[in-house]
Amino acid sequence: MTTTAPAVTLQPPYFAVIFTSVRTAADPAGYAVTADRMVELARQQHGFLGIESARGADGLGITVSYWESEEAIRAWHDEAEHRLAQAAGRQKWYAAFQLRVCRVERAYGLNVG
Amino acid sequence: MTTTAPAVTLQPPYFAVIFTSVRTAADPAGYAVTADRMVELARQQHGFLGIESARGADGLGITVSYWESEEAIRAWHDEAEHRLAQAAGRQKWYAAFQLRVCRVERAYGLNVG
Numbered sequence: 001m002t003t004t005a006p007a008v009t010l011q012p013p014y015f016a017v018i019f020t021s022v023r024t025a026a027d028p029a030g031y032a033v034t035a036d037r038m039v040e041l042a043r044q045q046h047g048f049l050g051i052e053s054a055r056g057a058d059g060l061g062i063t064v065s066y067w068e069s070e071e072a073i074r075a076w077h078d079e080a081e082h083r084l085a086q087a088a089g090r091q092k093w094y095a096a097f098q099l100r101v102c103r104v105e106r107a108y109g110l111n112v113g
Numbered sequence: 114m115t116t117t118a119p120a121v122t123l124q125p126p127y128f129a130v131i132f133t134s135v136r137t138a139a140d141p142a143g144y145a146v147t148a149d150r151m152v153e154l155a156r157q158q159h160g161f162l163g164i165e166s167a168r169g170a171d172g173l174g175i176t177v178s179y180w181e182s183e184e185a186i187r188a189w190h191d192e193a194e195h196r197l198a199q200a201a202g203r204q205k206w207y208a209a210f211q212l213r214v215c216r217v218e219r220a221y222g223l224n225v226g
Contacts, residue, residue: 012213016131016213018131018215052133052173053173053175054167054168054169054173054174054175055169056166056167056169060165060166060167061167062165062166062167062175064131064175096222097222097223098220098221099220099221100125100129100217100219100220101217101220102129102131102215102216102217102218103215104131104213104214105183105214105215106214107212107213108211108212109209109210109211109212110203110209111209
């Protein structure tokens with residue numbers, strides 16, 4: 001999955017969805033295809049700002065997507081192809097997950113070269 | 114680094130710090146020791162709720178820590194040993210990072226078995 005960090009000049013407030021997950025062993029190929037497709041589809045949504053994703057050797061994955069508004073997050077949640085992926089995720093791909101919708105209050109960083 | 118997911122029964126609102134980073138090649142052993150120590154120290158702070166961390170094969174790391182209040186986040190930011198680690202991070206361990214302080218508005222999840 002190719003991820004894009006939000007522009008570092010982005011000024012709060014904006015919104016973040018923190019999705020933490022533990023995968024099952026089931027259907028890794030299907031999962032990978034759908035995960036890539038969901039990133040592609042998210043990028044096309046109104047109000048999408050960026051996405052960052054990492055999965056460690058222990059199996060814990062964290063994906064954070066950034067959005068202009070809570071309305072944009074709700075619209076993405078309800079997008080038809082995304083709904084099908086959510087159902088497949090609950091049925092076979094995830095042993096556990098947590099999803100948190102957040103308002104980003106302040107942000108700062110370091111970017112070298 | 115051993116991470117602990119927040120209790121799934123935790124009810125919003127609470128607060129999250131999303132820390133995304135790209136490591137330099139410098140001092141991996143020193144970084145690992147300090148990263149583990151910071152998790153240990155964070156757990157001892159008032160208002161700490163949990164921490165989740167992942168670093169992918171592409172080098173992007175995401176650590177999310179959860180807190181009862183913004184005051185708890187500020188106190189952790191200003192903790193003396195943590196300040197030393199922050200300075201070392203800026204000087205040698207991180208090529209880039211972004212830190213975002215967020216208010217968790219709503220949360221849900223799936224936990225199997």
